[in-house]
Amino acid sequence: MVRCLVRGEIGGAGLDVFENEPEVPKELFALENVVLSPHQAVKTHESIEDLVELVIGNLEAFFSNKPLLSPTVNS
Numbered sequence: 086m087v088r089c090l091v092r093g094e095i096g097g098a099g100l101d102v103f104e105n106e107p108e109v110p111k112e113l114f115a116l117e118n119v120v121l122s123p124h125q126a127v128k129t130h131e132s133i134e135d136l137v138e139l140v141i142g143n144l145e146a147f148f149s150n151k152p153l154l155s156p157t158v159n160s
Contacts, residue, residue: 087112090119101125 087110089095097118103109106124113119142154 090116 086095086098090098091112095118097120099120099122100113101122101124103124109121113121139154145151146153
């Protein structure tokens with residue numbers, strides 16, 4: 086991707102996640118057609134509020150012996 090961005094084969098990129106985080110290819114910092122974000126796109130006020138509501142709802146359901154609001158993953 087870096088090579089394609091440097092050559093102009095890709096017009097631009099907005100990147101929030103990187104293959105070897107927290108390592109970011111240094112070439113990306115110099116490119117004007119790239120916007121980098123520190124992998125925090127999900128951390129909005131609204132998403133945090135929704136997460137808090139989900140956790141509280143799951144705790145209430147769990148302690149009331151009711152089904153959880155979010156699915157569980159069996160390992």
